[in-house]
Amino acid sequence: MDLSAINPVLLIASLMVAATPLLLAAIGELVVEKSGVLNLGVEGMMITGAIAGFATAVESGSPLLGFIAAAFAGAALSILFAILTQFAQANQVASGLSLTLFGLGLSALMGQSYVGIKPPQMGDIHIPVLSDLPVVGPIIFGHDIILYFGIALTAAVWWVLKYSRIGLVLRAVGENHDAAHALGYKVIRIRIAAIMFGGACAGLGGAYISLIRVPQWTEGMTAGIGWIALALVVFASWKPWRALLGAYLFGGVTVVQLNLQAAGVAIPVEYLAMSPYLITIIVLVILSADKSSAPASLGRNFHASR
């Protein structure tokens, strides 16, 4: 075992990379849940985004186009969920599950001819002087553009939810859809928009895994990150900045666990690989006591009787 081989600066930099897919998916789902909808299909939308982004990037040679395609693919899949829950009044838990099962199959089908290919590289930004600073440079100024986009998105969602009129309406729909309907807000339309936003974010998160984090395509490569993102929303008590904190925490666990594997710690690899899931459970247990901040209409379908 050689722990001195672990470089703390690289560790923090790779922690941020590992956290970004989680953060993107969680922020999307946070908005969805704020509107009172529980979409358990995050995993399915992420993996679909992962392959859609990967395939587009490989075919076009542009990672950025890949990300755009991934966002569209995630949103497209989420429309299926929106149709089921908002128009067909189907159970949200069952619909979300079916989205995940469908997405896993669809992605495997789409990805057949992309196994073992290397995607085009998304370059890290390079700011003269700043990026070359020791320690601070690689941590703060040496990442790809999507990582910064994730943080900016967190800030934007926080601001919109807290200070803007759209955010207020969204929260009203999530807290009490009957009252919001009585006030004349289009509950269904707002929820569909939120669901699609969540789908686009999940797609982006998936593409981040296949294009930057790994970067490669393998079947089922999201390996439960979508589900951890769902747990993260609970962890964050539906607050964007806490989602960022949580994502970095889970990213940290993943990266430390991988580094320990590489350093050859005396714990078997399988037990280290379990740790992110076990820690998710432990965190859920600690935080489930307080449910007061959950949107009051979460998971309930709305049907205007008049």
Next chain:
Amino acid sequence: MIRLEKRPQPSRAWSMATPLVAVLATMLFGGLLFAALGKPPVEAIRTIFWEPLFGEFAFYYRPQLLVKGAPLVLIAIGLSLGFRAGIWNIGAEGQYIMGAICGAGAGLAFYPAVSFLIFPLMVVAGALGGWAWAMIPAVLKTRFGTNEILVSLMLVYVAEQFLASVSLGLLKNPEGFGFPGSRNLQSWDSAHNAELIAGSGMHWGVVAALIAVIFAYVLLNRHMTGYHIRLTGEAPRAAKFAGVNPTRLVLFCLGTSGALAGLAGLFEVSGPSGQITIDFNVGYGFTAIIVAFLGRLHPVGILLAGGLMALTYIGGDIAQSNLQLPAAAIQVFQGMLLFFLLAFDLLTNFRIAIGKPEVA
């Protein structure tokens, strides 16, 4: 103007018809999907649904129907109890794995003893393994209010890692020339879940699945616990006033589904699959969710749905070798089925009305 009007009571006729409509719609759209993949659509659908039952080699495929259907029905029966009460165990795959590991482990501890007691012991250990794994989300939910969906699902990934660990370590075959995986239980008579009638595909898991169907039917229709399950699902507030104990219900539903999933795992590992290997699980725990919904959470419905889903597995395999249809296409096909089912369920609870709403 077309609008939806909520039915005062769910329509029984539509409730029965939606699975059939969903299957037809899936065939149609599945055919389009296969056509998009460049495969002859009619031929593909025929291969999946007809070939295993009445094709040239049906004598070989029909027993497979029981082999593949049994674990699906066994798991789905357990899941349906919880789903009815709004308790969502979606980690049956993990409970299936743990049941297999515990059952096989309990048996292998006595290798190479010869005794008729070993197999029953493995069955008990398998059920207990699945039960214990399901108790984790159950206890966390009842004690701390933790979401059972997320916990049970996280435990699937933990169980998969544990499976990898034991097939490379604890349960690895000492005479296996270093290959991962346990001893083959098929070649050890005391632990082999052999076919009860040779060539029929009928093994103890099939028997267990049929017993589970009957028990679930009796439970739901004739027993107080079953009544509480239905009451909690259909009228949670009424259940509260009727004095239903939610803690007991959560423990019962998750425990039963875990034990049944564990049993399914044990019967699979000691029979058709034969040994514990890194990837011996093939996703029955997740497909069983589709089976439970397709069967309308009703024991008899689940039996039929399990058969249908087994058919798509077998037909999918045939289409894979005959038409080079990719394996993932069948997964998409199964996922589609659940989509259409949920979508058409609209007609069970709502009526499509044309014209202006009446003024009350």
